Amino acid sequence: MAVSAKPKTISSAPQKNSLAGTIPTKKLTKEQLFKIHAEHIKQQNATQTPNGPRPVKQPNLAEAYPASTKSIRDLEIIPLSDLSVETHHRGKGLIVKVVSPPYLGAGAVSIVEDHWGNVDKLAIYNQGDSAILSGVPEGCIVAIKEPYYVQNGADNDFMICVDHPSDVILLRFIDSIIPEPLRLGPLLKSAGEWTTAGDQAFLQRDFPTAVFCYTEALEGLEDHSAKAPVYTKRAGVNLLLGRYDAAKADALASRIGASTDWKAYYNAGRAAYGLCEYATSKSYFEEALKLNDKGTANVQKEYERVLARVEEEETGNYDFAAMHASLSPTSVHIDAGSFLRNTRVADSGFHGRGLFATRPLKAGDLVYVEKATLMPNQYDPARASAALYSLMVRQLCDNPSLADTMLKLYPGQLPYDLTGAEGSMVDGVPVVDVFVVEGIRTKNCFSSPLSTYDDTKPTYNSVCMAKGLWAHSSLMNHSCVPNTMRSFVGDMLICRATRDVQEGEELFQQYVPVKTLVDVRNKEFEEGWGFECRCGLCEGERKSSEERLKKRKEAMLALEKFLDKKPSTGKGATIVPDATIRTVDKMMRQLEDLHETEVYESLPRLTLVYPCNWLVDAYRAKKQWAKVVKYSLKVLRNFGFNTAPRDEDPAKLTADWDPREIYTRSGEVSLMAVHVVASLRRLAEAYAALGHKELAERCGEAAKFGYTMVTGFSEDVDALGQ
Numbered sequence: 001m002a003v004s005a006k007p008k009t010i011s012s013a014p015q016k017n018s019l020a021g022t023i024p025t026k027k028l029t030k031e032q033l034f035k036i037h038a039e040h041i042k043q044q045n046a047t048q049t050p051n052g053p054r055p056v057k058q059p060n061l062a063e064a065y066p067a068s069t070k071s072i073r074d075l076e077i078i079p080l081s082d083l084s085v086e087t088h089h090r091g092k093g094l095i096v097k098v099v100s101p102p103y104l105g106a107g108a109v110s111i112v113e114d115h116w117g118n119v120d121k122l123a124i125y126n127q128g129d130s131a132i133l134s135g136v137p138e139g140c141i142v143a144i145k146e147p148y149y150v151q152n153g154a155d156n157d158f159m160i161c162v163d164h165p166s167d168v169i170l171l172r173f174i175d176s177i178i179p180e181p182l183r184l185g186p187l188l189k190s191a192g193e194w195t196t197a198g199d200q201a202f203l204q205r206d207f208p209t210a211v212f213c214y215t216e217a218l219e220g221l222e223d224h225s226a227k228a229p230v231y232t233k234r235a236g237v238n239l240l241l242g243r244y245d246a247a248k249a250d251a252l253a254s255r256i257g258a259s260t261d262w263k264a265y266y267n268a269g270r271a272a273y274g275l276c277e278y279a280t281s282k283s284y285f286e287e288a289l290k291l292n293d294k295g296t297a298n299v300q301k302e303y304e305r306v307l308a309r310v311e312e313e314e315t316g317n318y319d320f321a322a323m324h325a326s327l328s329p330t331s332v333h334i335d336a337g338s339f340l341r342n343t344r345v346a347d348s349g350f351h352g353r354g355l356f357a358t359r360p361l362k363a364g365d366l367v368y369v370e371k372a373t374l375m376p377n378q379y380d381p382a383r384a385s386a387a388l389y390s391l392m393v394r395q396l397c398d399n400p401s402l403a404d405t406m407l408k409l410y411p412g413q414l415p416y417d418l419t420g421a422e423g424s425m426v427d428g429v430p431v432v433d434v435f436v437v438e439g440i441r442t443k444n445c446f447s448s449p450l451s452t453y454d455d456t457k458p459t460y461n462s463v464c465m466a467k468g469l470w471a472h473s474s475l476m477n478h479s480c481v482p483n484t485m486r487s488f489v490g491d492m493l494i495c496r497a498t499r500d501v502q503e504g505e506e507l508f509q510q511y512v513p514v515k516t517l518v519d520v521r522n523k524e525f526e527e528g529w530g531f532e533c534r535c536g537l538c539e540g541e542r543k544s545s546e547e548r549l550k551k552r553k554e555a556m557l558a559l560e561k562f563l564d565k566k567p568s569t570g571k572g573a574t575i576v577p578d579a580t581i582r583t584v585d586k587m588m589r590q591l592e593d594l595h596e597t598e599v600y601e602s603l604p605r606l607t608l609v610y611p612c613n614w615l616v617d618a619y620r621a622k623k624q625w626a627k628v629v630k631y632s633l634k635v636l637r638n639f640g641f642n643t644a645p646r647d648e649d650p651a652k653l654t655a656d657w658d659p660r661e662i663y664t665r666s667g668e669v670s671l672m673a674v675h676v677v678a679s680l681r682r683l684a685e686a687y688a689a690l691g692h693k694e695l696a697e698r699c700g701e702a703a704k705f706g707y708t709m710v711t712g713f714s715e716d717v718d719a720l721g722q
Contacts, residue, residue, distance in 0.1 A: 019151065020086035026156045030119045033111055037121075040103040056386040057106040057125045059163060061442075064414050064435035067164035068145035069421040073177060075145060080118035083149040085158065094144040094160070095171070096122065097182045102135045109159070110136055115179035121152070121159035124168055126434050128394030130241040132208045133170055141178050143169040143427075165397050166431045172216070191220035195230055202237060210237045228254045235267045243398045244274035262291035266299050269306070275399065276371060278309040278337055309337035316342075316366050320713030323489050324451055329379035332450060332466065332490040339369040340472055343507065348477055351531055352410065354506050355476045361501040363663035364705060367484050368472065372491035373405060375468030379450045384467040388445060392437050392469065396423070400430040405471045411439030413530065441467075443529060444474040452487035452494075453711040456674055458721040468493075479508035479535035480521065481604065481640060481669045487712030494712030498672040500664055508535070514671070516606040517553055518542060536669040537640075540603045548594060555591040556607045562587065563614050576618040584611060584618075604640035604671050612638055613675060616682055628686040635679040636662065640670030657695065659683070659702040663709075677706040678720060 028036070065088055075093030083089065096112035099119070103109040107125035122144070127134035136142065145168070150161045162168045171177065173184050188194050198213030214234040221227045235250035251267035269284035285303040292299065312318060316339035323334050342361065348354030361367060374395055376387040395402055403423025411418075414435060422433050447465035449455035470493045473486065484507050487494045501507065511529065515521035518541040525533050532538075566580055588611040595605050612635045619627035633643050641662040659680060662670070680703035687696035704715040 021084055023082065023084050024156070024158060027120075027158060028156050033119060033121060034100065037100055037103060037109070037111055040109070041101060044103055044105075054104065055106040056390045057163070058386050058389055059434050059438045061412070061414070061435060061438060064416065065148065065163075066416050066419070066435075067422070067431050067433040068167050069419055069424075069426060069431055070145060071427050072143040072145055072169055073427075077179075079116045080112075080114045080120045081116070083120070083147065083158075083160070085149055085151055088146060088148050090146050092146060094147050095177065095179060095182065096142060096144070098122075098136050098138055098140045098142065101138050104135055107162075108133070108135050110138075112142070112160075115181035121157075122162070123159050124162045126163060126165045126390075126393045126432075128165075128390075128397055130208055130243055130394070130398055131165070132212055133165075133168060134208075136170070139184075141171045141173065141175070141182055141184075143171055143177070145169070145427075163434050164432060165393060165434070166426065166429050169427050169429065170212075172219070188216070191217040191226075191230075194220065195233075198230075198233065198237075202233075207237050207241050210234075211241070211243075225256060228256050232263065232267070235264075235271070239267065239270055239274070241398070242274065242395075244271040245399045245401050247271035247274075259291050262288040262299070265291065266302070269302060273302070273306055273309075275401065276337070278306050278313060282306045282310055305335070309335075312337040312369075313339055314341070315339070316369060318369060318492075318713075320489060320494075323492065324453060324713070327450055327490050329450065331377065332375065332379055333377045334371070334490045334492050336369075336371060336492055338371045338472070339366065342366070343368050343472070345475055348506060350477045350506070350534060352477075353475050355472070357501050357503055357505050357507060360503050361497040363497055363499045364709060365497045367495040367497050367501075367507060369495070370470045370472050370493045372468040372493070373402070373471040375448075375466070375491040377491075379466050381465055384447075384465065385441070388467040388469065389438055389441050392441060393432060393434055396430060396432045396437065400425065403430060406440060406469070407436065409440045409444045409471060409474055411436045412443050414439060441469065444471075445469050446473065446486075446488075446493070448488040448493070451489055451711075453489070453714045453716075453719065456707075456711060457719050473509070476507055476509045478511045478525070478529075478531075478533060480510065480514040480533055480537045481535055481671050482508035482510055484509050485672050485709050487710065489712060496709045496712065498663065498709055499668060499670065514606070516556065516609070517549070519549065537603055537671075540599060540669070544596060544599045548596060552591065552594045552607055555587070555594055559584070559587045559591060559611055563611060575621055581615065581618050584615060588612070588615070602640070602642075603669055605638045606671075608638045609635060609675065613679075616679070620682060620685075623689070625686040625689040628682055629690070632679045632682045632686065636676060639673060639676055640668065641676065642668060642670075657698075659699050660705055662702070663705065672706070672709055674707075674710050674720070677703050677710055677717060680706060681717060681720065 072093050076091060077095055078089070078092045080094065080096070094114065096114050098110045099113045100111035107123045108127065109121060109123045111119060112122045113119045124133055124136065132140070133142070144160060144162060148161050148163070149158060151157065152159045188197060194213050194217035198210045198217060201210040201213055211234060214230050214237070217230050218227055221230065231250045231254035235247045235254060238247035238250060248268050248271035251264045251271060255261045255264045265284045265288035269281045269288060272281035272284060282303070285299060285306060288299050289303060318336060323336065326334065342358055343355045344358050345353055346356050374388065374391050376391055378387070380387065392406065396406060400423065407423045418436065422431055422436055424431055445467050448468055449465060468491055473493055473495065483497060483499055483501050483505070484495050485498050486509055512524065515524065518538055522532055522538060525531055563584065566576065588608065591611070592608060612631050615631045616628055616635065619631065636643050643662065680699050684696045684699035684703060687699060703717045707717040708715055
């Protein structure tokens with residue numbers, strides 16, 4: 001989110017025991033380490049679910065420490081026996097050989113040995129499935145930069161804990177930095193043997209090993225014509241792994257200046273498509289078609305697909321209904337481009353950067369449509385946060401170009417300063433600080449339903465939310481009474497204007513649904529994002545006295561407590577007695593009187609929304625349509641929509657009133673919500689029952705128009721139910 005970096009205190013992690021800072025005098029022996037490790041692997045083999053998701057070690061920001069930004073060649077290599085407990089060994093490094101198969105849980109735990117003969121336990125976390133280090137094979141040589149040594153719970157049991165994926169490096173077997181006692185020399189003698197080994201690994205679907213083998217083969221080749229087919233193979237495997245940066249580089253490196261280069265451009269186009277670089281992808285496919293003038297079905301198909309994405313980016317024309325129809329809980333990714341040209345990024349007078357309109361927008365217009373920068377391709381609310389965090393880390397490792405977008409987002413206040421080296425390449429891998437990633441996730445991700453349209457239906461479980469990161473949307477600042485509204489269709493975020501917006505005007509969104517009381521909601525903003533909201537509603541409500549605020553809070557809580565015992569709709573609801581309705585009406589008028597006219601003349605009165613809606617439903621059940629009109633209009637008024645000079649007596653309403661006008665008044669402090677749509681539907685129903693046919697039709701049209709803002713695309717307001 002685009003919020004100011006207001007300092008917030010994060011306590012340092014407490015020391016776990018008295019051994020902190022000391023070299024342990026008692027440790028598990030080599031035999032004990034291997035025995036315990038073998039038992040873990042045996043248990044793993046007996047209980048592991050094939051292809052089941054591995055647990056994720058999600059970091060605790062209170063225990064954050066920075067990733068190493070130094071090369072292993074600039075660090076002092078120390079023996080395992082020099083490691084101190086609960087210590088980050090800055091300026092130091094380890095080079096060790098993996099001497100056991102990995103035990104796979106939240107990380108990969110292996111037994112390692114250094115060239116002095118010392119043995120210890122190594123736990124590697126946050127490696128993606130595309131990396132060999134996600135389950136580092138026995139016999140590999142790895143370097144650990146500025147290692148963190150921790151106690152593993154039991155007495156005398158310790159391990160090297162690697163949280164940042166860039167803090168551990170897989171070394172080539174012939175790397176000169178490997179100490180002689182650990183040096184094995186090349187496992188295979190020729191580039192051809194490495195290529196064959198890569199082909200075999202590919203057939204076994206061990207794609208990380210295939211990439212490793214092809215890389216070794218390329219190191220042994222000097223002639224470019226001999227390298228080209230190996231580059232092509234590695235590009236293909238990287239495409240399968242989703243490592244699109246590397247796939248594009250390999251594809252372009254495979255060119256030899258002949259007509260056969262069409263395949264290189266084809267692979268480069270597919271890689272650019274995977275990075276959502278659609279204009280670049282289009283240019284590569286066009287080169288492929290030039291070189292292969294007969295074309296192939298695959299190239300032509302991919303070219304037509306990218307043309308559709310480019311058109312979406314340029315025009316904002318989408319078939320939202322078809323997109324919605326394609327969704328399922330295991331397929332939330334939609335093949336579509338982002339339409340962003342109505343907005344630009346600039347410094348905000350509120351907090352940091354913000355989004356601004358590049359042209360005038362009318363209420364209901366598309367402001368932008370953004371494909372998620374990252375969102376797991378599954379609708380699994382139970383694992384939503386962990387899955388998004390894991391995906392963010394993996395993608396930063398696999399596609400370093402994402403750092404330019406992701407790492408510019410606000411991570412909150414960490415207990416250390418960022419160096420600016422985050423995302424840069426060191427020792428051939430991008431520096432990925434998992435605590436920065438987690439900070440960015442917590443401050444910038446959105447909770448989203450599979451579809452906002454479905455979320456409005458009474459039968460939908462609206463508490464089930466997935467998580468995603470939309471980098472462009474994250475730059476928009478918060479307002480409790482914003483001029484835009486977001487909705488979701490799978491991994492597509494749809495942003496529509498809720499009132500007229502002028503060119504150059506800053507665009508705002510709600511970070512979370514706003515609480516009714518100004519002090520309560522601003523406490524949430526302070527704790528969650530470190531800012532105090534200065535929107536028109538919050539600034540206006542602060543003019544109210546503390547005494548009035550206290551009395552409103554007391555009256556609101558008393559009224560809500562009474563209403564919760566007297567449901568007017570839903571499970572347990574019955575026809576409400578007149579005496580109960582009169583009590584609610586009286587209590588509501590008392591709460592209404594606690595809103596100072598000089599403060600709330602043009603502000604929403606959110607404390608009154610719930611009781612007004614309750615009264616609407618109670619009177620509707622009794623078919624007292626004049627009262628339904630009265631309180632439905634009050635609902636609109638309490639959301640800040642100006643219905644004046646409408647009279648609450650429907651018989652006196654002017655026939656020319658168009659309720660759609662409530663959306664078009666630029667600058668009003670109003671709050672669009674699905675309850676506004678529901679109130680317009682109730683008005684349409686009540687006016688029809690009272691014989692005001694045209695007015696009922698206009699209210700119905702206004703409800704449909706508002707429903708499009710809420711859902712992003714649908715006018716089927718009947719989906720709201722009765």
